Amino acid sequence: MSALYMIVGTLVALGVLVTFHEFGHFWVARRCGVRVLRFSVGFGAPLLRWHDRHGTEFVIAAIPLGGYVKMLDEREGEVPAELLGQSFNRKSVRQRIAVVAAGPIANFLLALLFFWLVAMLGSMQVRPVIGAVEGGSLAAEAGLQAGQEIVAVNGEPTLGWAEVNLQLVRRLGESGSLSLSVRDQGSSAERLLQLPLKQWLQGVDQPDPIASLGIRPWRPPVEPVLAQLDPQGPGLAAGLQPGDRLLALDGQALDNWQQVVDRVRALPGRSIKLLVERNGEQVQVSVDLAARGEGEARSGYLGAGVRGVEWPPEMLREVRFGPMDAVAEGLRRTWSMSLLTLDSLKKMLFGELSVKNLSGPITIAKVAGASAESGLGDFLNFLAYLSISLGVLNLLPIPVLDGGHLLFYLVEWVRGRPLSERVQGWGMQIGISLVIGVMLLALVNDLSRL
Numbered sequence: 222m223s224a225l226y227m228i229v230g231t232l233v234a235l236g237v238l239v240t241f242h243e244f245g246h247f248w249v250a251r252r253c254g255v256r257v258l259r260f261s262v263g264f265g266a267p268l269l270r271w272h273d274r275h276g277t278e279f280v281i282a283a284i285p286l287g288g289y290v291k292m293l294d295e296r297e298g299e300v301p302a303e304l305l306g307q308s309f310n311r312k313s314v315r316q317r318i319a320v321v322a323a324g325p326i327a328n329f330l331l332a333l334l335f336f337w338l339v340a341m342l343g344s345m346q347v348r349p350v351i352g353a354v355e356g357g358s359l360a361a362e363a364g365l366q367a368g369q370e371i372v373a374v375n376g377e378p379t380l381g382w383a384e385v386n387l388q389l390v391r392r393l394g395e396s397g398s399l400s401l402s403v404r405d406q407g408s409s410a411e412r413l414l415q416l417p418l419k420q421w422l423q424g425v426d427q428p429d430p431i432a433s434l435g436i437r438p439w440r441p442p443v444e445p446v447l448a449q450l451d452p453q454g455p456g457l458a459a460g461l462q463p464g465d466r467l468l469a470l471d472g473q474a475l476d477n478w479q480q481v482v483d484r485v486r487a488l489p490g491r492s493i494k495l496l497v498e499r500n501g502e503q504v505q506v507s508v509d510l511a512a513r514g515e516g517e518a519r520s521g522y523l524g525a526g527v528r529g530v531e532w533p534p535e536m537l538r539e540v541r542f543g544p545m546d547a548v549a550e551g552l553r554r555t556w557s558m559s560l561l562t563l564d565s566l567k568k569m570l571f572g573e574l575s576v577k578n579l580s581g582p583i584t585i586a587k588v589a590g591a592s593a594e595s596g597l598g599d600f601l602n603f604l605a606y607l608s609i610s611l612g613v614l615n616l617l618p619i620p621v622l623d624g625g626h627l628l629f630y631l632v633e634w635v636r637g638r639p640l641s642e643r644v645q646g647w648g649m650q651i652g653i654s655l656v657i658g659v660m661l662l663a664l665v666n667d668l669s670r671l
Contacts, residue, residue: 227590245327343541346381358435394573454524581663620652
């Protein structure tokens with residue numbers, strides 16, 4: 222079933238985002254009097270095609286990894302004299318800029334629509350209450366304690382752990398002071414605490430901002446009784462079975478599932494001995510733990526899971542907005558995620574954030590499937606994030622991308638004449654090389670995660 226969700230989720234995500242992006246180009250081109258020859262969703266052999274009354278050919282192609290809008294243009298072939306006025310290259314610089322910019326703008330508008338829907342649908346957030354603080358950590362030195370609720374990070378309100386994590390991600394690779402506003406259990410008063418950062422998690426492959434501060438979110442206690450096992454994991458290979466209760470790990474007693482997780486993660490690639498209770502008898506099982514991640518992010522992997530538990534109602538809060546308030550929330554989230562995407566790209570460029578955080582088509586497909594399986598709200602959130610990424614990336618001033626074309630047109634606007642075809646050709650070659658290089662890097666990252 223997960224594979225089906227992944228396939229359907231990916232096709233829907235790519236289909237919606239690509240269609241909306243290309244429709245932005247198409248709609249503005251029509252309004253500027255440009256003749257559109259073809260509107261294609263996907264590449265390769267056409268699976269379905271039809272024409273409208275304006276003569277535009279609409280195509281759904283076999284390879285759903287993009288799309289394009291082909292316009293009448295003298296640079297791509299001879300244009301009949303009676304159609305010269307409808308040629309893209311004959312339009313004013315401002316009209317060409319509008320046509321090219323319309324694609325990324327359509328992606329931002331689509332993200333706004335999705336965030337608006339999510340805000341009205343509402344979501345259940347886990348209150349960001351601290352469960353434990355590691356001794357000697359940044360959180361401990363700043364005075365954070367178990368039972369406190371984090372109500373704001375750097376002045377931004379945090380209604381749940383997802384927002385706490387998002388605000389912390391903004392500070393990856395940076396130095397300075399991190400501000401946390403906390404509220405003690407049973408109190409309405411807030412306290413402001415400062416945590417010093419110095420090149421925080423700079424270059425870490427898979428950063429975990431919350432854990433790196435020494436904070437462990439509060440969770441209801443979960444008994445260490447196995448409910449599922451990874452078919453390819455070391456736990457099943459060693460003989461663990463669903464229903465096994467883990468009693469001890471290397472002689473140390475296990476009272477809850479979190480203790481299992483913490484100890485296993487600290488032992489990547491090591492051999493451990495588990496004492497388990499099975500059908501009323503105690504059995505000892507030796508397990509060779511696998512290792513995941515690299516560097517500081519390297520952790521042990523058992524390949525086992527437990528059943529979920531019910532959360533106490535007081536630890537949950539429902540976040541829902543009315544239609545008008547949802548517009549403001551959608552605008553805030555669209556702007557916030559756009560800035561975060563740009564900032565992350567800048568940090569990768571300057572080495573403050575590891576390029577191994579760059580994701581490609583495999584990761585996108587996996588997240589698409591997981592979010593689709595999780596529910597409509599999560600899938601809409603994923604579509605909004607992906608749409609923003611597509612919009613931001615397309616606006617980068619790299620020839621081949623929309624941003625590269627905008628750069629050429631802006632230079633033409635300032636100079637009063639276009640750059641020479643030779644210069645534009647060099648730019649295109651550089652742009653193609655950069656885009657292919659980034660795509661290969663993202664694919665390598667995807668494969669390494671597998």
